[in-house]
Amino acid sequence: IAGITQAPTSQILAAGRRMTLRCTQDMRHNAMYWYRQDLGLGLRLIHYSNTAGTTGKGEVPDGYSVSRANTDDFPLTLASAVPSQTSVYFCASSELSGSYNEQFFGPGTRLTVL
Amino acid sequence: KNEVEQSPQNLTAQEGEFITINCSYSVGISALHWLQQHPGGGIVSLFMLSSGKKKHGRLIATINIQEKHSSLHITASHPRDSAVYICAVKRNTGTASKLTFGTGTRLQVTL
Numbered sequence: 001i002a003g004i005t006q007a008p009t010s011q012i013l014a015a016g017r018r019m020t021l022r023c024t025q026d027m028r029h030n031a032m033y034w035y036r037q038d039l040g041l042g043l044r045l046i047h048y049s050n051t052a053g054t055t056g057k058g059e060v061p062d063g064y065s066v067s068r069a070n071t072d073d074f075p076l077t078l079a080s081a082v083p084s085q086t087s088v089y090f091c092a093s094s095e096l097s098g099s100y101n102e103q104f105f106g107p108g109t110r111l112t113v114l
Numbered sequence: 115k116n117e118v119e120q121s122p123q124n125l126t127a128q129e130g131e132f133i134t135i136n137c138s139y140s141v142g143i144s145a146l147h148w149l150q151q152h153p154g155g156g157i158v159s160l161f162m163l164s165s166g167k168k169k170h171g172r173l174i175a176t177i178n179i180q181e182k183h184s185s186l187h188i189t190a191s192h193p194r195d196s197a198v199y200i201c202a203v204k205r206n207t208g209t210a211s212k213l214t215f216g217t218g219t220r221l222q223v224t225l
Binding site: 042044088090092102108 | 118127139145146147149155157158159200201204212215216217218
């Protein structure tokens with residue numbers, strides 16, 4: 001693994017189904033983030049984690065949950081998917097200390113909820 | 115009004131042209147990030163800066179903290195520069211590196 005990986009690459013999901021998007025990084029970064037990208041709106045933060053064992057809500061957290069059991073993995077779960085959650089989802093990571101917290105992004109997961 | 119505004123939204127240029135993309139923000143920041151997103155979707159970090167100017171190859175980024183404005187310049191543009199360029203700011207609050215993003219500038223460079 002080099003950098004950040006996400007799975008699946010894309011998914012079509014029926015409304016009401018549960019879905020977990022996976023994210024794994026091998027850079028030993030403390031902080032990880034989940035964003036959604038929608039046309040005309042730019043990237044918006046869903047949830048973040050400063051370090052293993054802690055998580056926080058971002059700008060658009062409703063309908064999503066995350067966990068951070070270890071440094072490398074940061075899964076995003078949609079408990080009961082709705083069509084408005086159709087989007088492209090990006091995971092990112094960064095060092096936490098210092099002001100130069102450059103973020104590194106995964107390749108994205110394209111999710112369609114029907 | 116968005117906290118981060120980019121202009122123009124869309125830009126078409128001919129190969130070789132000098133390109134400028136602008137980013138204005140309305141909040142206090144500790145750093146500003148320029149990102150590139152190619153049609154395949156992947157997002158790549160180009161620059162992170164908090165003052166002055168940075169240069170990498172044909173790309174130059176500048177920031178004026180007092181005026182709350184940053185520019186991304188591309189010299190001698192090439193069709194492979196075609197992408198969406200995204201500005202993001204790291205606010206002066208909290209400990210996490212939470213970013214606020216602009217909506218992006220779509221650049222098309224033609225032969």
